Amino acid sequence: MTDRRSKIKVGLAQIDVRLGDLEFNLQHHLEWIAQARAEGVELLLFPELSLTGYRLLHLTPRVAIQPATSPIVQKLREAAPEMAIVVGCVEEDDNGALFNSALLLTGGEISHVHRKLYLPTYGIFQEGRFFSEGRTLRMARLFGNPFGVLICEDFWHSDPAERLARHGAKLIGVISASPGRIGPEAMPPSQEAWESLTRASALLNTSWILYSGRVGWEEGTFYTGGSHIVRPGGEMLARAPYLEEHLLTAEIDLREVDRLRWRLPILAAERSDIEWQE
């Protein structure tokens, strides 16, 4: 692609989602896409499982879609073809396997699908009972630039983001539906954990990190919000409020990554030839 732009206006759609109601959530997406378009957003990230809600349990197969032929995805594809949009859905493959997936819609097409690699199945999380694990990690393209898309737990393992950065990603988007917790400090412990991860990753992988979380309640569990944008190197550029729907926007410049990597070439110095000695 010749049109390789380094300056991109990004938006994080920190929405509430109605559990198991695809039609309602589609309308909600379309409203937020319209608002983001009015604000000149070029890349819009919705949260994990944004079309279905997160805690689906045995509702999971009932809201599964085949993205290529889904009328719901078709409406999203038509909504803003000039915009790049990441949405979360339950994806069913041709064999009937279900995945927790992120779709990147660009130019009216599904240009990239990421299937969640790590399915948390501990504590209140039960994804391993209802989803199959994604097996591949690939690079998406965003206005000619390499772009990484990950889903929530994928980011609690350092390998996927690191591999994306090593293969050229300067921008990694993480979509999430992360249950919140309240502790003694003004920042919820759940948010503290996420910001430790996103800021460390932005430093170690010298990349932009976009974290798109959600709000609302499902079966007594709340989602924190606190969506945020971290500069390459780890500085917090912008953060959405907790507990309320919010469209967080900012203009980012991928050249910042190049400038940091010239100064701090740690990614290029990464080695895979270090032998472990017992």
Added chain:
Amino acid sequence: MIRKDEVAGRLRLNEALAIATLADFLRDGVENAAASGLVLGLSGGIDSALAAGLAARALGADRVHAYFLPYRASNPQSAVDAAAVAARFGLALRTLDITAQIDAYFSGEEASADRLRRGNKMARERMSILFDQSKRLGALVCGTSNKSEILLGYSTVFGDNASSLNPIGDLYKQQVRELSLHLAIPDAVLAKRPSADLWPGQVSEDELGFDYSMADEILYLMFDQGLTAEEVVDRGYPETVVDRIVHLERANRFKRRMMLIARLSGSAINLDREIPRD
């Protein structure tokens, strides 16, 4: 390893954030159910006072319907305190005396019932009234049981532990106190010793055999942190109290998992088919 002197600090909450989150829970629950508001019983105690404050914060006072439901043997101070709580949050308070129906039941053949049976009956009568009033008003019943008493089983099944939604069920008693202070609940309510007021002179801590502040710490270490009884005793808590709490927690699990259904079909409700509510 958590030391004994650290435990109280770990139970601290950021009051403003916790209150905003719990109010959001009530607002979301009422909105999702398309209900008109919330119904709750004010006993004159701190738990229902906090729940009332959260409900008023969530919905505005005019959508919160407070009830005082005395029996002839109820402590007269309870009426004064319930009225003070209602006034503090601007709630209209309706009083419905339950003496006639309780005494009617415990006449004749049932006249020999002990005070525990009578107390349980009163708790169920009160909840029965609240659910009936909620139907009349198109509202939901707000629960007022805290985490300490739920874990200890210090409640009546389908009585005070029943509700449509409970904002304080994940708060230990001392966290209830902390948030109540922040909401400026009347001093008389904050100061008095907890009582179910089911018979004259009843005091919760005397009946349980230990103080809530110690019970909260022991429950936190065992339930939240997963320590064994021995590990809790090793930290300096009295063995008799730890043993009693272990016993109560185990003996009362049935009160926390409602609707035990005999599974025959392989598609039993809540066992094979976990259909979430939003």
